[in-house]
Amino acid sequence: MTDDNEFHAYLDSSAHSLNDSLANNAKLYVDVPPPPPQKIERAATGLAPMERIALEGKAYRGLASGSKPWWVMVTGWVMFGLPCLAVVIGLGLSGGGVEMVGAIAICLGVFWIMYRGTRAKLKQQQRRDKYRREMGE
Secondary structure, three states: OOOHHHHHHHHHHHHHHHHHHHHOOOOOOOOOOOOOOOOOOOOOOOOOHHHHHHHHHHHHHHHHHOOOOHHHHHHHHHHHHHHHHHHHHHHHHHOOOHHHHHHHHHHHHHHHHHHHHHHHHHHHHHHHHHHHHHHHO
């Protein structure tokens, strides 16, 4: 252990040296490094066709990853799933031929995205519940 007198003597001597340097009009400098250069990525506006495709892909990836809240998933099923279901049922009942394959493929793509998102969301919920059960024991 150090002695209290040594501690006070150190503080007094460092305070005197600082006061002496200020009294002599010595300038104190502090080196602050410049901030690192940052690469600023411009956000896509969606005005160009490729930017629009990129934005849609980002939105669908977010839905398919299951990282969105439940209300977004349910709204997605209502807004995307129900109209596509109506199209598929309508085409099935009307006996659409080969020319309807494109519409069915698009609808099945939307169903696939929503199914993947719902499945991923349920898996996240199961993992969270399992972890909570294990930690509670």
